[in-house]
Amino acid sequence: xxxxxxxxxxxxxxxxxxxxxxxxxxxxxxxxxxxxxxxxxxxxxxxxxxxxxxxxxxxxxxxxxxxxxxxxxxxxxxxxxxxxxxxxxxxxxxxxxxxxxxxxxxxxxxxxxxxxxxxxxxxxxxxxxxxxxxxxxxxxxxxxxxxxxxxxxxxxxxxxxxxxxxxxxxxxxxxxxxxxxxxxxxxxxxxxxxxxxxxxxxxxxxxxxxxxxxxxxxxxxxxxxxxxxxxxxxxxxxxxxxxxxxxxxxxxxxxxxxxxxxxxxxxxxxxxxxxxxxxxxxxxxxxxxxxxxxxxxxxxxxxxxxxxxxxxxxxxxxxxx
Amino acid sequence: xxxxxxxxxxxxxxxxxxxxxxxxxxxxxxxxxxxxxxxxxxxxxxxxxxxxxxxxxxxxxxxxxxxxxxxxxxxxxxxxxxxxxxxxxxxxxxxxxxxxxxxxxxxxxxxxxxxxxxxxxxxxxxxxxxxxxxxxxxxxxxxxxxxxxxxxxxxxxxxxxxxxxxxxxxxxxxxxxxxxxxxxxxxxxxxxxxxxxxxxxxxxxxxxxxxxxxxxxxxxxxxxxxxxxxxxxxxxxxxxxxxxxxxxxxxxxxxxxxxxxxxxxxxxxxxxxxxxxxxxxxxxxxxxxxxxxxxxxxxxxxxxxxxxxxxxxxxxxxxxxxxxxxxxxxxxxxxxxxxxxxxxxxxxxxxxxxxxxxxxxxxxxxxxxxxxxxxxxxxxxxxxxxxxxxxxx
Numbered sequence: 001x002x003x004x005x006x007x008x009x010x011x012x013x014x015x016x017x018x019x020x021x022x023x024x025x026x027x028x029x030x031x032x033x034x035x036x037x038x039x040x041x042x043x044x045x046x047x048x049x050x051x052x053x054x055x056x057x058x059x060x061x062x063x064x065x066x067x068x069x070x071x072x073x074x075x076x077x078x079x080x081x082x083x084x085x086x087x088x089x090x091x092x093x094x095x096x097x098x099x100x101x102x103x104x105x106x107x108x109x110x111x112x113x114x115x116x117x118x119x120x121x122x123x124x125x126x127x128x129x130x131x132x133x134x135x136x137x138x139x140x141x142x143x144x145x146x147x148x149x150x151x152x153x154x155x156x157x158x159x160x161x162x163x164x165x166x167x168x169x170x171x172x173x174x175x176x177x178x179x180x181x182x183x184x185x186x187x188x189x190x191x192x193x194x195x196x197x198x199x200x201x202x203x204x205x206x207x208x209x210x211x212x213x214x215x216x217x218x219x220x221x222x223x224x225x226x227x228x229x230x231x232x233x234x235x236x237x238x239x240x241x242x243x244x245x246x247x248x249x250x251x252x253x254x255x256x257x258x259x260x261x262x263x264x265x266x267x268x269x270x271x272x273x274x275x276x277x278x279x280x281x282x283x284x285x286x287x288x289x290x291x292x293x294x295x296x297x298x299x300x301x302x303x304x305x306x307x308x309x310x311x312x313x314x315x316x317x318x319x320x321x
Numbered sequence: 322x323x324x325x326x327x328x329x330x331x332x333x334x335x336x337x338x339x340x341x342x343x344x345x346x347x348x349x350x351x352x353x354x355x356x357x358x359x360x361x362x363x364x365x366x367x368x369x370x371x372x373x374x375x376x377x378x379x380x381x382x383x384x385x386x387x388x389x390x391x392x393x394x395x396x397x398x399x400x401x402x403x404x405x406x407x408x409x410x411x412x413x414x415x416x417x418x419x420x421x422x423x424x425x426x427x428x429x430x431x432x433x434x435x436x437x438x439x440x441x442x443x444x445x446x447x448x449x450x451x452x453x454x455x456x457x458x459x460x461x462x463x464x465x466x467x468x469x470x471x472x473x474x475x476x477x478x479x480x481x482x483x484x485x486x487x488x489x490x491x492x493x494x495x496x497x498x499x500x501x502x503x504x505x506x507x508x509x510x511x512x513x514x515x516x517x518x519x520x521x522x523x524x525x526x527x528x529x530x531x532x533x534x535x536x537x538x539x540x541x542x543x544x545x546x547x548x549x550x551x552x553x554x555x556x557x558x559x560x561x562x563x564x565x566x567x568x569x570x571x572x573x574x575x576x577x578x579x580x581x582x583x584x585x586x587x588x589x590x591x592x593x594x595x596x597x598x599x600x601x602x603x604x605x606x607x608x609x610x611x612x613x614x615x616x617x618x619x620x621x622x623x624x625x626x627x628x629x630x631x632x633x634x635x636x637x638x639x640x641x642x643x644x645x646x647x648x649x650x651x652x653x654x655x656x657x658x659x660x661x662x663x664x665x666x667x668x669x670x671x672x673x674x675x676x677x678x679x680x681x682x683x684x685x686x687x688x689x690x691x692x693x694x695x696x697x698x699x700x701x702x703x704x705x706x707x708x709x710x711x712x713x714x
Contacts, residue, residue, distance in 0.1 A: 128466060132536065215556050224653070
């Protein structure tokens, strides 16, 4: 009977003992980690590597760092080290070893294989052909965001990766999608939006993660003097236009307005000293002015997108003639 | 005629003249501001009209024998190029340019000052132009909107030209050393770069770029690839790519509001700093290092010397640049009174060559800076009035 009780007691305690052994061993080996900042560095970018040993009793332990298997003696016992990510196409293995007297050393490694990763923001709004800059997003407009992963030979095929796009914390496509390296978003109300993308390879390993802030700007009107013989002035009209000749044409350019088909329902209105003026121009963004005497007048133009009423601007300039 | 009738007729004439004078006195001055203005006909810059010849002008002579810095045209210019004409062992330097608005093409002989019109074909709303190296072709963009078209002129040498409107919706264009038109156009998934051979009409695709808002850095040096980067926006990041064998190869250059220019040894880039002020650095391919240069660089204001890859010429006005530079300059909201600088990238030195405001008393906002093949003359457009200037180095 005593023997049976002994066996029962032993069988009841044994799993606990085994579990404890498993827990002890696994956590000790697995809880030592190396974190990198930035998490996915670009080639030749400065990186800070830090050991994470929160679940270890590392009191009295010596920290040894190895870079590609070679001990870095100058950073011995440092919890963080600074180094430079390798060049494009190369890898660097960082190893941290905790040596505690009377215990087996514990190691953790991290391999850094940097890739260039670009997020290209392309607002689908209007800028004139002579403007060398990029259009900016406005409320209600669409923006294309393209994720490009590069190795030293060029752009990596998007089909080899899964992309998980999010905007302001919400999934854009409902979850990860294979090969979808482009997201199209509509700018919500607010000063900016956060777009995040996480890229995994076919093995499910996250190879890149990035956040980008996309500002929301406003439609911005500018006026330019245009002449059939001399072309378009590349200088915008500021507060005052000194009208020298007998007539001139003014072109209003609504930078950043949404020009998508279906979104081009514009209200445009020219007025002179507050009196609405029918320009009779086939292009509603142009007005022809003719001088008949001397004086001053205030020329005003406004444009508003009737599909998205917030999109619009109204600006004036003084004409001295 | 009786004397009475004569008197009646005379009095009537006087009364009529008095009535006209009285009417003009009372009603001659407009009373409403709307009467000052009227619609003066209807034309639209978005309409790409068929090129049409314009009347023959008289030959004019440009004063070309003056100072090192001098104004070449009073006409506004949208594109130009230097050519050399060798005749009986004598080489003559020529400049051809396309006039803004009309697209007429002119040639100035820099030795004699004679200016002649090479093309009387009117390209409505001529916005930009590029010349082939042999001077045979001129590509001129017509229109200021996104529906503008590029018209190819073939100069025939008799003050006129053959013209064709190119089908693609061309975004950016230049000519190669082989007198082929290099251009980009939008595609459904980005930008397509192609080459068009005017002599045969053949077109072939050179590369594709997976986004649409592209700034091209066309190379005319076989040893230097074409480069591309997303159009600059001061709040958005840009990345530089080399186009090699049809592939887009990332370069170690990026930054907020990136603009860049490259040759075989260096890349010059300007970006926004964390505080919002732009700054310029130079990347050395040999060392892989970036180092600052004490000027704010903008691609259309700078040009590498053709004979010395370490020399960069720039138009630059010292001062404070806004957080929106260069996009505020692109919009035409700000302008500069530039000085011309020679920057030695190897020795990290900069030499101010001329101060136009002091020399000619004019504020010159330099753009489209170009240099002759022998590296002796800088050409540029003054953005303030679009006139063409040169500076003998």
